[in-house]
Amino acid sequence: MTERRPSSERRIEILEAALTIFVKKGYSEARMDDIVQEIGLSKGALYHHFQSKRDLFIALIEHWMDQFSPIERGGLMRAKPSREIILHIAKFTAKLFKRNPNWFLVEPEIWAFANRDKEIKEMASHLYGSVLNEFEALIKRGIKFGEFRDVNEGMIAMSIMTSLHGMIWFALFKPNDFSLEEYVDLNMELILDGIAVQD
Amino acid sequence: MTERRPSSERRIEILEAALTIFVKKGYSEARMDDIVQEIGLSKGALYHHFQSKRDLFIALIEHWMDQFSPIERGGLMRAKPSREIILHIAKFTAKLFKRNPNWFLVEPEIWAFANRDKEIKEMASHLYGSVLNEFEALIKRGIKFGEFRDVNEGMIAMSIMTSLHGMIWFALFKPNDFSLEEYVDLNMELILDGIAVQD
DNA sequence: ACTTACATACCGACTGGTCGGTATGTAATA
DNA sequence: TATTACATACCGACCAGTCGGTATGTAAGT
Numbered sequence: 001m002t003e004r005r006p007s008s009e010r011r012i013e014i015l016e017a018a019l020t021i022f023v024k025k026g027y028s029e030a031r032m033d034d035i036v037q038e039i040g041l042s043k044g045a046l047y048h049h050f051q052s053k054r055d056l057f058i059a060l061i062e063h064w065m066d067q068f069s070p071i072e073r074g075g076l077m078r079a080k081p082s083r084e085i086i087l088h089i090a091k092f093t094a095k096l097f098k099r100n101p102n103w104f105l106v107e108p109e110i111w112a113f114a115n116r117d118k119e120i121k122e123m124a125s126h127l128y129g130s131v132l133n134e135f136e137a138l139i140k141r142g143i144k145f146g147e148f149r150d151v152n153e154g155m156i157a158m159s160i161m162t163s164l165h166g167m168i169w170f171a172l173f174k175p176n177d178f179s180l181e182e183y184v185d186l187n188m189e190l191i192l193d194g195i196a197v198q199d
Numbered sequence: 200m201t202e203r204r205p206s207s208e209r210r211i212e213i214l215e216a217a218l219t220i221f222v223k224k225g226y227s228e229a230r231m232d233d234i235v236q237e238i239g240l241s242k243g244a245l246y247h248h249f250q251s252k253r254d255l256f257i258a259l260i261e262h263w264m265d266q267f268s269p270i271e272r273g274g275l276m277r278a279k280p281s282r283e284i285i286l287h288i289a290k291f292t293a294k295l296f297k298r299n300p301n302w303f304l305v306e307p308e309i310w311a312f313a314n315r316d317k318e319i320k321e322m323a324s325h326l327y328g329s330v331l332n333e334f335e336a337l338i339k340r341g342i343k344f345g346e347f348r349d350v351n352e353g354m355i356a357m358s359i360m361t362s363l364h365g366m367i368w369f370a371l372f373k374p375n376d377f378s379l380e381e382y383v384d385l386n387m388e389l390i391l392d393g394i395a396v397q398d
Numbered sequence: 399a400c401t402t403a404c405a406t407a408c409c410g411a412c413t414g415g416t417c418g419g420t421a422t423g424t425a426a427t428a
Numbered sequence: 429t430a431t432t433a434c435a436t437a438c439c440g441a442c443c444a445g446t447c448g449g450t451a452t453g454t455a456a457g458t
Contacts, residue, residue: 028227031418042436044436047418047419115223159385165364169360173324194388203453206407232443246446
């Protein structure tokens with residue numbers, strides 16, 4: 001018997017194991033037995049904590065969204081120019097990525113699932129919507145205070161987001177001659193300089 | 200019995216059906232029977248043309264890479280500035296996408312597969328490598344002729360490619376308030392203006 | 399021309415392993 | 429002693445791949 005642990009702790013442990021396995025094998029190829037083996041637990045125990053494979057995956061997405069919510073924080077740097085805040089978020093994201101690439105590598109898995117599951121599509125849309133909203137607000141604010149030109153803020157927000165998504169491609173095919181930081185910095189500069197008010 | 204057709208034609212018909220099914224359901228959830236049903240063929244016939252599911256998928260990738268090779272064409276516009284050629288390629292890609300989104304929506308499926316299959320990873324790397332090379336060459340050429348600043352051409356090539364990959368996100372989550380063309384134009388302009396020589 | 403021989407395209411019932419999920423029981427905890 | 433956390437043995441639907449067979453060309457031999 002494995003050491004007994006309260007459900008709240010064990011659930012997280014399972015979710016982390018599931019993340020590893022889902023990333024390594026993909027949702028469909030991932031076996032419930034693989035996940036269980038990863039932490040030396042039994043299948044019965046897993047099904048005690050989660051109703052089904054799909055349920056586990058949904059819980060994983062929720063857990064995953066929580067990991068990223070600190071991005072939506074703010075407060076501390078309200079006074080600074082939008083440019084700096086956006087740069088900060090980008091650098092922070094890159095740092096997160098370096099620390100735990102798996103959190104990002106599940107994304108294609110989520111996309112694939114979203115493509116055939118309405119509920120999951122809505123969850124993902126909701127998350128991306130809130131990320132886009134955050135960037136949009138920052139850009140609007142930048143325009144208002146004369147920092148940025150009068151651009152289509154929704155579009156720019158999308159550019160920023162898809163640029164950050166480029167990190168996923170980066171992780172999958174590791175072009176060994178470039179650094180991730182360089183990539184993120186360059187992309188952000190291109191966007192932010194591009195929309196800056198010329199002097 | 201279905202009408203007999205030469206192998207070369209039938210293979211392509213199967214590949215196109217497979218593309219539809221793989222995109223709709225994902226590789227693992229796609230059933231060989233689904234593919235066969237799509238064109239009213241028998242399972243035996245399918246296995247007459249392809250050795251296995253994986254073999255079919257590999258053939259699909261090869262077919263898919265062929266579809267994109269016209270991008271690597273050129274010739275006709277050798278004289279024009281790099282900026283225009285790159286813009287042309289981007290617009291051309293967007294048009295391709297509009298005409299057949301499935302060709303792009305398989306990409307996440309290929310990525311996912313590449314993550315757990317060495318051979319497929321190498322195929323994908325090879326394709327992306329050649330796309331990157333093409334953009335790199337164009338940028339180098341632009342630098343040489345005083346069109347662009349002395350930037351890291353590899354990095355910029357990556358920016359261009361990941362920007363175009365953003366279309367996939369676009370297709371999956373269809374933000375109905377934006378147009379694809381606008382997105383592509385904006386991104387390309389940000390990059391190309393960003394590296395242009397200032398006057 | 400027509401038969402023999404071989405090749406290619408196709409059919410669909412069947413199988414055997416796989417894997418998500420369940421049933422039932424036991425040890426710890428509150 | 430009731431509940432929670434876990435283990436083990438098992439089930440059965442599902443599906444990639446097989447195989448014996450049919451149907452349609454097609455090319456050489458006579």
